[in-house]
Amino acid sequence: xxxxxxxxxxxxxxxxxxxxxxxxxxxxxxxxxxxxxxxxxxxxxxxxxxxxxxxxxxxxxxxxxxxxxxxxxxxxxxxxxxxxxxxxxxxxxxxxxxxxxxxxxxxxxxxxxxxxxxxxxxxxxxxxxxxxxxxxxxxxxxxxxxxxxxxxxxxxxxxxxxxxxxxxxxxxxxxxxxxxxxxxxxxxxxxxxxxxxxxxxxxxxxxxxxxxxxxxxxxxxxxxxxxxxxxxxxxxxxxxxxxxxxxxxxxxxxxxxxxxxxxxxxxxxxxxxxxxxxxxxxxxxxxxxxxxxxxxxxxxxxxxxxxxxxxxxxxxxxxxxxxxxxxxxxxxxxxxxxxxxxxxxxxxxxxxxxxxxxxxxxxxxxxxxxxxxxxxxxxxxxxxxxxxxxxxxxxxxxxxxxxxxxxxxxxxxxxxxxxxxxxxxxxxxxxxxxxxxxxxxxxxxxxxxxxxxxxxxxxxxxxxxxxxxxxxxxxxxxxxxx
Ligand code: PNW
Numbered sequence: 120x121x122x123x124x125x126x127x128x129x130x131x132x133x134x135x136x137x138x139x140x141x142x143x144x145x146x147x148x149x150x151x152x153x154x155x156x157x158x159x160x161x162x163x164x165x166x167x168x169x170x171x172x173x174x175x176x177x178x179x180x181x182x183x184x185x186x187x188x189x190x191x192x193x194x195x196x197x198x199x200x201x202x203x204x205x206x207x208x209x210x211x212x213x214x215x216x217x218x219x220x221x222x223x224x225x226x227x228x229x230x231x232x233x234x235x236x237x238x239x240x241x242x243x244x245x246x247x248x249x250x251x252x253x254x255x256x257x258x259x260x261x262x263x264x265x266x267x268x269x270x271x272x273x274x275x276x277x278x279x280x281x282x283x284x285x286x287x288x289x290x291x292x293x294x295x296x297x298x299x300x301x302x303x304x305x306x307x308x309x310x311x312x313x314x315x316x317x318x319x320x321x322x323x324x325x326x327x328x329x330x331x332x333x334x335x336x337x338x339x340x341x342x343x344x345x346x347x348x349x350x351x352x353x354x355x356x357x358x359x360x361x362x363x364x365x366x367x368x369x370x371x372x373x374x375x376x377x378x379x380x381x382x383x384x385x386x387x388x389x390x391x392x393x394x395x396x397x398x399x400x401x402x403x404x405x406x407x408x409x410x411x412x413x414x415x416x417x418x419x420x421x422x423x424x425x426x427x428x429x430x431x432x433x434x435x436x437x438x439x440x441x442x443x444x445x446x447x448x449x450x451x452x453x454x455x456x457x458x459x460x461x462x463x464x465x466x467x468x469x470x471x472x473x474x475x476x477x478x479x480x481x482x483x484x485x486x487x488x489x490x491x492x493x494x495x496x497x498x499x500x501x502x503x504x505x506x507x508x509x510x511x512x513x514x515x516x517x518x519x520x521x522x523x524x525x526x527x528x529x530x531x532x533x534x535x536x537x538x539x540x541x542x543x544x545x546x547x548x549x550x551x552x553x554x555x556x557x558x559x560x561x562x563x564x565x566x567x568x569x570x571x572x573x574x575x576x577x578x579x580x581x582x583x584x585x586x587x588x589x590x591x592x593x594x595x596x597x598x599x600x601x
Contacts, residue, residue: 158599159539166269166550167595168230169223169572170507172276172318174206175559177236179213183251186242188278189286189327190562193334204565210557211580213255220262222556222573222582227595230269232375232506232552233259234276234318237299244280245295253306260310270311271506271552273375274300274358276318277333277562286335287324287347293354301361308366315445315506316358317351319377320405324348332563342425348404349427355409356436375445375506378406380490381454382483384466389456393463397454398493400461410498412438417461444494445506447554448534450479451486475530476511477561477568484533491541491548502549508534509554511561511568514585522574522585531587535600553591557582 174190194205212219223231237244239252256272263270275296283292296316304314317323326333329344339347355374362372381397383390399407403418412434419426453466474481491503512527531553541548558571566577572588575581594600 156601158597158601159536159543160597160599161539162542163598164549165542165598166230166504167226167591167598168228168232168269168271168550168552169226169556170232170552170554171212171219171556171559172234172273173236173239174209174276174278175555175561176210176212176219176233176557178206178208178211180207182213183239183255184242184249185236185239185252187281188236188238189281189334190278192281193336196336199334199336200563201565201567204560204567206560208577209560210575210582215580216259217262218582219556220259220266220268222584222588223263223268224266225584226572226588226592228268229595230271230550230552231263231556232271232273232315234273234278235303236278237275237296238278238280238282240303241280241295241299242282244283244292245298248302253303256303256307260307264310269313271313271315272303272307272311273315273318274303275316275323275354277323279323279334287328287350287354288339288343290350290353293350293357296354297357297361300358301365304362304366304370308362308370312369313371313373313443314362314366315373315375316355316362318375318506319447320348320351320355321377324351340425341422345404345422345425345427349429349433352405352408352437353433356433356439359439359441360436371442371502373441373443373445373502373504374409375447376406376409377447377449377507378402378490378494380446380448380451380486381463381465381493382451382485382489384453384455390454393456394454394489395493395497396461397452397463397465399497400463401452401465406444406494408434408437409441410438410444410500441500443502443504443549444498444500445504446490446494447507448486448490448505449508449510450481451483451489453483475526476513477564480510482530482533484530484537487534487538488541491538491546492544495546500547502547504550504552505538505548506552507554508551509570509572511570514558514569514574516574520583522583524585524587527572527585527587528590531590532600535594539600 194200260270324347328337328339328347331338359372379401381394383394400417403415454463472481510530512524514522555570557573558569558575561568574583
């Protein structure tokens with residue numbers, strides 16, 4: 120081999136590079152080293168959607184015969200929501216729904232998860248249905264179908280009719296829910312294939328009857344909280360049966376539940392098993408009861424004399440078979456193996472744990488994978504959906520009117536990467552609904568927390584796509600995340 124001095128070596132290379140630059144812009148060596156992009160592809164027909172809920176977007180609270188829900192009463196009670204804000208107008212989707220469908224269309228979304236306001240359909244909770252209220256949802260469904268977007272309907276997303284005495288403390292509310300669910304299923308199932316009974320038991324029971332942050336704003340003793348929880352899962356079961364009895368054959372019934380998701384601290388057998396045990400036990404009053412048709416021994420023992428009073432036949436109703444399970448997944452808990460009689464230990468969160476704009480929204484993208492895997496391994500549902508995932512961010516509107524929410528894009532990219540892992544390992548997760556299509560009334564936090572991929576100016580109701588909307592459009596177009 121010929122000996123080059125350092126200088127000559129440099130010169131020779133420089134000369135070769137310059138010669139190549141003259142013909143092509145990159146030397147062949149660079150082409151050889153550029154990998155072809157490996158997109159994380161989702162299975163064919165994977166369903167991409169967005170989610171919203173009635174009281175958070177509709178406004179028009181006293182139009183066409185609607186009467187108050189407990190959220191109207193609560194939001195109008197001083198001190199209950201951020202700066203006393205209410206859903207009186209919200210996104211005015213009651214009037215602007217066609218525009219919202221256009222937003223979905225321009226994303227390329229295949230599905231839209233929205234909820235029906237019970238007090239629009241039965242303003243007094245029961246009795247005479249209000250046809251004008253139903254007609255609004257007929258219009259929404261028509262508009263979606265015209266645009267090839269599948270409607271996924273949530274029957275209860277927290278806006279309980281104020282008129283129902285005792286709310287979820289009353290067993291009669293479960294019966295009223297079933298009547299409402301059966302009626303809506305009968306009216307809409309010719310064109311709506313997927314129904315969710317409930318959205319997030321813990322959010323409307325524990326936050327409403329235990330911590331009091333949500334309506335009716337009560338802080339009840341444990342026995343009464345457990346009883347309200349039981350009425351809610353009973354309502355779900357009665358609702359499933361009423362939908363099946365009234366809907367077109369083939370209608371798919373499930374729920375959207377924010378089960379606590381446990382991530383093993385290290386992916387070893389012992390911690391993975393611990394995550395499974397934690398999933399069953401920590402979700403005992405809700406998802407476990409619904410999937411198994413019984414309360415776990417652990418739950419009954421822990422609650423002792425405060426355990427719910429269960430009537431004969433209740434648990435069979437609670438455990439009515441489902442066509443799919445929807446999981447709302449935001450923040451995981453980390454869990455390790457045993458050293459406790461329960462067989463798992465939940466790790467405390469450090470003060471440095473990263474989070475998004477909502478104080479509770481800690482980042483843990485593995486939540487997507489473990490939500491699907493834990494639920495699949497424990498109960499083996501035929502089909503799962505991620506019925507909510509997304510984040511609040513401190514969005515800034517630039518001088519020229521753009522919202523460059525790079526933090527939300529980072530959040531979504533990481534979560535979808537972990538969801539991709541679940542699909543690639545063959546778990547039957549069939550779709551993803553991003554929370555939310557647009558900024559909206561974030562419950563007790565009013566309009567102070569923005570979860571949308573479209574920015575809403577609440578003075579003008581103008582919707583503007585954020586960077587994240589453009590990013591999601593690419594994901595949907597490619598059926599893949601990069
Ligand atoms: C869900 N947490 O609520 C609801 O289904 C939506 O209506 C809501 O806007 C969205 O998530 C964002 O908050 C949650 O404290 C509320 O873990 C609180 C929690 C999780 C979900």
